[in-house]
Amino acid sequence: MxxxxxxxxxxxxxxxxxxxxxxxxxxxxxxxxxxxxxxxxxxxxxxxxxxxxxxxxxxxxxxxxxxxxxxxxxxxxxxxxxxxxxxxxxxxxxxxxxxxxxxxxxxxxxxxxxxxxxxxxxxxxxxxxxxxxxxxxxxxxxxxxxxxxxxxxxxxxxxxxxxxxxxxxxxxxxxxxxxxxxxxxxxxxxxxxxxxxxxxxxxxxxxxxxxxxxxxxxxxxxxxxxxxxxxxxxxxxxxxGPDPADLSPPAVVDADELRKRIADGEWIVDLRERTVYASEHIAGTISFALGQQFSTYLGWIIPWGTPVTLVAESPGDIVEAQRQLTRIGIDRPAGGAVGTPRDLAPHEDLRSYPTATFDDLAARTGEEADEPVLDVRRDDERARGAVAGSTHIPLQDLLARLDEVPDGRLWVHCATGFRASIGASLLDRAGRDVVLVDDDYSRAVERGLATG
CATH class of the missing domain: 3.60.15.10 (Ribonuclease Z/Hydroxyacylglutathione hydrolase-like)
Incomplete structure (x- = not known):
């Protein structure tokens, strides 16, 4: 056999x-x-x-x-x-x-x-x-x-x-x-x-x-x-006929160089878990939590050919992210920085935004109840149901459609929280006030907030 x-x-x-x-x-x-x-x-x-x-x-x-x-x-x-x-x-x-x-x-x-x-x-x-x-x-x-x-x-x-x-x-x-x-x-x-x-x-x-x-x-x-x-x-x-992958470690980027790259508008990708990122991160970075969907969505969203600097709390996460990226043709990260946000940036460069659940969304009152909800799921997901009154811009289109994002503090959701975390970080990087809805969409349906 x-x-x-x-x-x-x-x-x-x-x-x-x-x-x-x-x-x-x-x-x-x-x-x-x-x-x-x-x-x-x-x-x-x-x-x-x-x-x-x-x-x-x-x-x-x-x-x-x-x-x-x-x-x-x-x-x-x-x-x-x-x-x-x-x-x-x-x-x-x-x-x-x-x-x-x-x-x-x-x-x-x-x-x-x-x-x-x-x-x-x-x-x-x-x-x-x-x-x-x-x-x-x-x-x-x-x-x-x-x-x-x-x-x-x-x-x-x-x-x-x-x-x-x-x-x-x-x-x-x-x-x-x-x-x-x-x-x-x-x-x-x-x-x-x-x-x-x-x-x-x-x-x-x-x-x-x-x-x-x-x-x-x-x-x-x-x-x-x-x-x-x-x-x-x-x-x-x-x-x-692609060349072999080069998995040798990327250049080490220190705090000063990281700050310069952020100022130049380069893509600085934070690999930490999404709620950890939300609680504290370096302004101008983007959240792509390292996991099974990491390379798919980074490769989907990034303007192709843009240099990527990876930021993580452990060297092993840099290694794994680099391996995933080389499989889709992002051959060499522009660099890697290891440490917490406080290790890599002064206090005035640190940012945060709140996380919430669909229960929190349902419980909003007063002015907060009027804050816009942004759905970053795909078109086919949206067609099966939606949060009432929400605005829909698929995550992969968000960068090109920032001018369509409603004014005010945005509550950003997807199906599970992963894509919403990327979208929230992109909006945060663009200077918007955001809340990451880190929850399963089925909960919104259960609460009567959404169809689906």
Whole structure:
């Protein structure tokens, strides 16, 4: 039976894989921080034979080219992709032998035009199919990333690709998608499963349970939501053959230099927990709490190419933030500063703003009751319900629409508090008076403040 090791990248909702026979290995869709891949290969005593890409990725910078170059192995990439580097071109129907494993290439267009899946078998047990952004757990990859004008066409291709895979594989074939674990590259109703088989997908996957193609296309297209703007930069980067990630420590920034960068309007990103930031922070910094959504939203909101200086209370947080950023092509932070706000700035440069719950919002009286509420959720979330009388500006549009923000002290909310914390800090940086509503939107619905 083909053995598969999983390398999860929770911050992007993606997975990379190592398929092996105990001796030789095939790496599929590796992330850019290759030390994780190389450590697992060494731990398992495996020799890498080839690297394979299911598609030219839109949500991260691949490590595939760098890994193949570093270890001198074949790099399997669709022969129709207009890459600017040497690779081993593969197309539908190609077969390769890697030790005891047979790797069959299957064209599965939909997520991208040239998307491939790889069926790996060893003649002893069920095959493994690496589906990239095609067949996911309960759903499929989104179909609007190639060209918005081709979304209908790509959605039909995606439907047929998923069914083609299911028709040619046994029920016990194990499914290993790259996307679908929180990635914005997925679409439809993902099951939240940690593993699956073709048989299981036949029972639950939208593309396999919807008998009518037109109905599937209509529903999938209607449910497509906004996706991060940094995606626009990933495809060209991956077609060019990205360099290895540089994870060496960024330059140390002292208090004087930090103050200068803030005065110059640079992006100084505070990695601390959002309510800690609200209680005290350096004026002019921006709150992006380090966690699974950190790089996605920083990459979505920052003007691309803007230098980023990271501020944290521990060196380890700087290291983790840098790792996450390099995966989306923010190659080198402009610097890092470690310490509390009081360590890094004089007292007169420190700021704070209050945090609140939806209970607090419901309890407002007097002049406070008239203060505006700003909703920074996505359009699709807003369409399902809203706080009565609130103003809506999606977080990703806030910087460009600051002139539309209502006057007065603003109560800023989202679905959980994370995006609201970013929005509140951006408004605070712009000189606005804010209250961070750090609460779950369901509480607003329970209190009768909102529909949803």
């Amino acid at each position: 083909v053995q598969v090791e999983v390398l999860a990248t929770e911050s992007l909702g993606d997975r990379s894989y190592i398929a092996h026979d105990g001796t030789l290995a095939l790496v599929v869709d590796p992330q850019r921080d290759l030390d994780r891949v190389e450590a697992l290969l060494a731990e398992k005593g495996l020799r890498l034979a080839a690297v394979a890409e299911t598609h030219i990725h839109n949500d991260y910078v691949t490590g595939g080219y760098a890994l193949s170059q570093r270890l001198g192995v074949d790099y399997l990439v669709c022969g129709e992709d207009p890459v600017s580097f040497d690779r081993t071109p593969v197309v539908d129907g190609d077969r390769r032998e890697i030790g005891a494993m047979t790797v069959e290439v299957v064209a599965t267009p939909g997520h991208t035009v040239t998307h491939l899946s790889y069926v790996v078998s060893d003649g002893d047990g069920p095959p493994a199919v690496f589906t990239g952004g095609s067949l996911l757990f309960g759903s499929v990859g989104r179909t609007d990333l190639v060209d918005a004008t081709r979304t209908q066409e790509m959605t039909r291709a995606q439907y047929r690709s998923a069914r083609r895979l299911a028709d040619r594989l046994p029920d016990d074939a194990h499914v290993y998608p790259t996307h679908g674990f929180g990635s914005f590259c997925s679409s439809g109703a993902a099951t939240g499963a940690d593993s699956s088989t073709i048989g299981a997908e036949r029972a639950v996957n939208d593309a396999l349970t919807t008998p009518d193609e037109d109905s599937f296309v209509e529903r999938l297209v209607a449910n497509l939501t906004a996706y991060p703007r940094y995606y626009a930069h990933m495809g060209p980067r991956n077609l060019a």
